[in-house]
Amino acid sequence: MKASVHFVGIGGAGMHALARFALAKGVTVSGSDQRPTPILDALSAAGATVFHDHAASHITPDIGQVVYSSAIPPDNVEVCAARARDIPLSSRGAYLAGWVNAHPQGIAVCGTHGKGTCAAALIAMLEAHGARVSFVLGAPRRSDHCAALALPEDDFLVAEVDESDRTHLCHHPSHLLINNIEADHLNVYPSLADIATSFEVLYQRWRARGRGHCVLGSDGEGMTLLLRRLSPLDPPTTLCRWDPHGDTDAAHLLDARDLNLEPDGSLTFTLTRDAAPLGRLHPALKGDLNARNLITAAAMALALGVPFATIQAAVATYDGLVDRFEERRLGPFLFVTDYTSHPTCIAGNLRALRARVPGRIHAVFQPFRYSLLAYHWDAFATALGAADLVHLAPLDAGGEATRPEISSTALAAAVCAAGGHAVAPYDDLSALAQGLQERLVAGDGVIVFGGGGLFTTAAAAVAARAAHCESA
Numbered sequence: 001m002k003a004s005v006h007f008v009g010i011g012g013a014g015m016h017a018l019a020r021f022a023l024a025k026g027v028t029v030s031g032s033d034q035r036p037t038p039i040l041d042a043l044s045a046a047g048a049t050v051f052h053d054h055a056a057s058h059i060t061p062d063i064g065q066v067v068y069s070s071a072i073p074p075d076n077v078e079v080c081a082a083r084a085r086d087i088p089l090s091s092r093g094a095y096l097a098g099w100v101n102a103h104p105q106g107i108a109v110c111g112t113h114g115k116g117t118c119a120a121a122l123i124a125m126l127e128a129h130g131a132r133v134s135f136v137l138g139a140p141r142r143s144d145h146c147a148a149l150a151l152p153e154d155d156f157l158v159a160e161v162d163e164s165d166r167t168h169l170c171h172h173p174s175h176l177l178i179n180n181i182e183a184d185h186l187n188v189y190p191s192l193a194d195i196a197t198s199f200e201v202l203y204q205r206w207r208a209r210g211r212g213h214c215v216l217g218s219d220g221e222g223m224t225l226l227l228r229r230l231s232p233l234d235p236p237t238t239l240c241r242w243d244p245h246g247d248t249d250a251a252h253l254l255d256a257r258d259l260n261l262e263p264d265g266s267l268t269f270t271l272t273r274d275a276a277p278l279g280r281l282h283p284a285l286k287g288d289l290n291a292r293n294l295i296t297a298a299a300m301a302l303a304l305g306v307p308f309a310t311i312q313a314a315v316a317t318y319d320g321l322v323d324r325f326e327e328r329r330l331g332p333f334l335f336v337t338d339y340t341s342h343p344t345c346i347a348g349n350l351r352a353l354r355a356r357v358p359g360r361i362h363a364v365f366q367p368f369r370y371s372l373l374a375y376h377w378d379a380f381a382t383a384l385g386a387a388d389l390v391h392l393a394p395l396d397a398g399g400e401a402t403r404p405e406i407s408s409t410a411l412a413a414a415v416c417a418a419g420g421h422a423v424a425p426y427d428d429l430s431a432l433a434q435g436l437q438e439r440l441v442a443g444d445g446v447i448v449f450g451g452g453g454l455f456t457t458a459a460a461a462v463a464a465r466a467a468h469c470e471s472a
Contacts, residue, residue, distance in 0.1 A: 003064025005095075007031035008078045010050060011039050012069045014138045014162065015092055017147035021099070021136050023047055024150035032058055032078060056081035063087055067095045070165045093167020096136060096159055100173050103134075103157040107300065108171045110161045110202065111179025111217070112195075113342050114293040116321050117285070118179050119160040121297035121314075128314040129306045131155040138162070139321040139339065156304075164188065166198060172205040174212035175304070179296050181222030184342055186371035187400060196225040207234060213303040215240060215296050238299045242292050254299045256291065265355035267291050271298060271308075278308045283315045287325065287352025289345060294318075323455065325349050327356070331466025332442035335459060339451045341368040343376045346449055347383035354386075359443030362436060363387035364458050366450040369398040370406050377406075377414065384411075385420035387447075391436050392425040393454055429453065433461040440465045 007019050010031025016039045023029050023046055030049040033040055044050045051058050059066065059081040066082040067090050073079075082089050090098075100106035109119035116138050123141075126133045134154040140147040161168045164185040178199055183192040203226070206214055214237040217223055233239070233252070241255040256269040257277075268282045269291065283294055298311050320326065323337040334357055338349055346365070353361055363384055367373055373380060373395075384390050392408040408425035415423045422439075426432040436446070436458060448458045 004028040004030070004062055005065045005067055006059060006063045006078070006082075007067050007069075008054070008076060009033055009069035009072045010043065010048070011035060011037050012071055014136075014160075015067075015069045016040075016043060017136050017138065017140075018067070018092060018096055019043060019048060020046060021134075021148040021150050024148070025099075030058065030063070054078050059085065059087065061085070065090060065095070067092055070162075091165065091167050091170075093162055093165060094170045096161070097167065097170035099136075100157060100159045100161075100171055104174060105156045106173040107156060107158045107175040107177065108161045108168070108173040109158065109177045109179065110163060110168050110199070111177075112163070112182040112184045112222070113180065113340065113345050114289060115179050116160045117290060117324055118177065118293040118297045119158055120321055121294050121318050122177070122300055123158050124318040125297060125301035125306050125311050125314045126156055126158070126304065128310050129301075133158060136160065137321065139323060142319045142322055142326065145322065163195070163198065168202055169198060169205075171202065172209050174209070175214070175300065176203065176206040176212070177215045177296055177300050178203070178217065178223075178226075179293060180217045180220060181226060182220060182342065182344060183222070183375055184372065186375050187369060187398065192222055193225060196222050196229070199226055200229050203230060212236070213238070213300065215299040215303065217241075217292070217296050219292070236303075238303060240292075240296045240299050242288070242295065254295060254302075256295055259288075261355065263355075265352055271295065273302070279312060281312060281315050284317055285320050285325075286327075286356065287349055289348035289352070290320070290325065323451065325352070330459070330462045332444075332469055333440060333462050333466055334445040335462050336445065336447040337455045337459075338447055338449050340449055341366075341372065343379035343383040346380070347386065349447065350383065350386045353445055353447055357443075357445030359441065359445065360388035361386075362389045362391060362440070362444060362446045364391045364393070364432070364436065364446065364448040364450070364454065366393035366454050367395040367406075367408055367411055368450070369396070370400045370403040373406050373411070374403070377411075378418070380411065381414035381418040381420070384415045384423075385418040388421055389439055390415055390420055390423040391432055392423065393429060393432055393450070394425075394427065429457045433457050437461040437465045442469055 011033035032051040065088045132154045135158040137147045137160045189195045218239045218241045258270045260268045265286045271278045323339045412423040412425040
């Protein structure tokens with residue numbers, strides 16, 4: 001594992017964290033990326049050799065392994081050069097799995113959404129208990145802007161594991177957490193049942209290893225499919241359920257009861273185990289989606305010996321990941337960045353934001369992938385319709401073939417038909433920025449669903465409007 005490794009697309013989401021982790025483990029790291037970013041500068045400062053282009057000449061004879069991200073096509077010149085020179089090739093997910101599988105206390109945190117927030121919450125709980133925790137996350141923690149850490153003589157290795165390219169199936173960890181299963185990555189999976197099948201295989205591989213703990217969320221159709229196939233569950237498996245009514249008791253079950261919405265938009269609730277109350281949790285993170293993520297993290301922490309009082313303290317201060325429902329003030333506006341494109345997350349975080357904003361809520365969204373939009377068309381329309389104003393960026397096909405019936409304009413019409421108040425599709429980001437800026441009034445909130453350039457564009461527009469309000 002310590003041979004020289006070259007990362008193709010080293011600046012990508014998850015790739016730079018894994019490269020950082022490898023550096024800390026003593027691996028000689030090089031990598032390439034065509035987009036100059038501060039991330040690349042930081043990797044260079046940490047000791048990596050970084051190239052700002054892709055070229056076959058970067059694949060030198062001393063490289064022992066080439067790791068590529070899911071965004072890298074198979075005909076990439078560096079991938080082809082590695083193949084021609086018989087240098088082992090590995091996907092990002094498979095390379096990460098090598099580290100997790102080799103660790104005696106490796107923890108794979110999986111799920112369609114919320115897995116990063118869940119993984120980082122688990123890390124916070126373990127650290128609060130005094131454990132030495134190494135980790136690899138897909139986004140930096142807000143508290144220290146750290147996405148990867150490799151400690152000598154660590155107690156645990158926690159990894160956020162991606163299912164988008166099926167590389168979660170490379171993992172057979174000591175401990176497994178499956179947060180949720182929903183229809184996503186439909187460019188790879190033909191159906192929700194196929195996604196559930198992949199997680200069934202993952203669970204069986206964990207069980208075959210014969211040690212450690214497993215935590216499963218149990219809410220939603222995808223998890224229901226999985227649990228039917230796995231019944232009866234092995235005793236080391238804990239089920240978690242978002243169950244405000246507490247109407248069912250079961251063995252090895254954690255659930256939330258007695259929910260209370262606080263004036264600041266946060267939720268407090270009682271966590272119960274096998275119907276017995278453990279105590280109240282008052283998370284610093286807002287919204288029911290984050291609360292669900294915290295329940296599965298708490299279940300794993302309890303299984304690993306963390307006292308409930310320690311979990312209570314950790315949850316009260318844990319502030320999540322960068323750009324995962326992250327709030328900041330821009331003059332008279334609350335501005336939120338939310339790296340998601342799934343309707344469940346859009347709907348949940350609009351609910352959470354409603355309690356935080358005295359004025360109107362603007363939702364800024366870039367529709368992503370025809371396959372995802374087609375499957376969840378009505379869900380997207382309903383979810384976005386909960387905002388007061390919706391600003392739609394041009395659709396990002398994600399490399400999929402064009403489907404003329406699906407577009408930002410068509411989605412705008414669907415949102416209006418579902419009860420949306422004001423919806424505007426834009427031809428480019430510049431027009432979106434102008435439209436957003438013109439429609440903002442003091443007291444409004446803006447939430448941006450997407451990532452990258454959309455965050456930057458929307459933030460600049462809101463900041464410009466805030467400056468105008470201050471000078472008026």
